[in-house]
Amino acid sequence: LRVRGTGTTEYDLNDTLEELRDAILAAHAGMDATQLVTSVFITDGFDGIQRGADVLGDCRDTVYLATEDFCMSNGEFAVVYGVNHQASGKAIYANVNVYGRTPTTGNDNEFAGVASVGTRDNLPGTARTYLGDHPQADLFYAYRVARDNPGGATNCLVIPAPHGRLRLDVLCLAFRAYIEPGRKVGPCAGEMLYDRAILFRSRPKESAR
Template identity: 30%
Template sequence: MFRGTGACLQTAPRRSRARYFSFRSYVIFVENKPYKDYSQEFTVGDETTGVYHRVFASLGDSLHNLDIHTENTPGGAEGDPFSSSAVIVCTADRGMNQQVRDALGAAGFSTDIMNDDNISAGLVNLGLEKGKDHLNVMLRVIFWEDPQAGAEYINNLSNYVKVLRITPKTPFADLNRWPVPTLKPKETDFTEFNVVPNAIGNLDHLRAEIIERHGGSDYDHVDLAMTNWLEGYGAIALDSDLLADNRDALYLRTEDFQLTTDDDFVITYGVNHVTTGKAIFCNASFYGSKLMNGVVAAHISEYHQDSAAKYFPEGYEDARYFYVWKMARKVDGGCPAVRIPYSTGNPSGSAFGVDNNTDALVWFRSYVDPATHVSAALFSIIWDRAILIKKKTKCGCNNSSGR
């Protein structure tokens, strides 16, 4: 919970370089509305504390490594923000923000490393009393340059990140609330069709080749339907659970499906959004639907840059703009692949896998259009695709592995 005249102060030096890091505040739990059914939602609380459902929606754009104010990138200047300190001031009131900034300045902190995270009362129900919204702040880091140093940072976060909750002893007589933050525009006049004008024909060619090489008469194939995901403001307005969205990422997902046997698998394919210049990295992740637990990821833009080349005629130059990755129980080396772990008997815990005959889905993410410093616009990219390939059974019965 967060009072309208309170503040959250964070200081955060970053040690090892990473492809991407960001800070973002969220509204995570909102009080249940009367006469609305939340039986299918994740809820917490009781009559004493109030009963809340999860929304987990972002409250604006992220502060990330392309524009954060740090000692090495003062005032958001270009440079390397790693191994340098930053201060993030999270407030819902302009007056409180200024008091914190003045105190930081008096303590010797430069305004050039101060970043504002402004929370609007137009988006959240502020206060500490029963029924008020619950907020949190999330740190995301992806692809450490030095994984060992990154693990040391995460496992000892309190050595690097300090969070202070500040509450004035005397409440402000006059409030000067922040407006709803203006979001970075995502639209440009440049789309992936400008880079790969024959993309549709190429994707149809890939689909035919995938079915021929990975399917055949012993398999059925299903082209999985695709849809996109809401952003923070939209989820707040619709009172929907957004599972910690990030405006730096464009999210696409398949419909739910099931692996019936260990011979079933999924082929993901499409345009590599990094190669086209519309993202700094992109991946596809296999999830269980019930818990929304991601269990394995295909890092499309990081490895096997030529993954689609063998599906096109030799020497075809535009093959570099495409990818093909497999998600399967059995990894045979025929193409870049990730192995889907089981839930039952998983030594790391049941949420680290997905069993057969259990609803699953694939999430696709592409992070940060370099031209806008936020994710690409939804219709400026060519959507990823996925094919579920299922082994036929002679009797038409369920031939599951038992897990």
């Protein structure tokens, strides 16, 4: 197997990543915010073999990260943000994907990707919405994910309507970064700053006294 990793990390960008998070939270300060946890979603095949775990036919050309599951109603939205791994040099391409889970029999779920945006189309430059003229702004991205976009907001990935058995009640956000330049294999997750997401919901109105 080709060895992942080069010893070069994205950790020098962590301070700016924290600034981006703070700017996103400040921009939507009137809403309830839940910072979703991102972790390695699919490990390498040999790990799955040893643990007897389903790694969903993984391919070593990428690294698989994903948030915890969540629910989202109309009028709510998430902001996905993080390092543009293509711009940082850790990947030749990276993307953000919306997945829906639909419970089936037993403990199984139908799991399907329904929307995506990537570093070769809409993600570059989007962190400037929050970071302005920060010198490292173009090494990051920030993009809204929602079920609807009545205001026609730019930089918004709209989740398609449920169809048939795919109800899309439960969602997660998955992140993939493909092929570290010069390595012919996906990057090492331990050398990357994980992509993140914050879920925003309207605050409940205070009860009349």
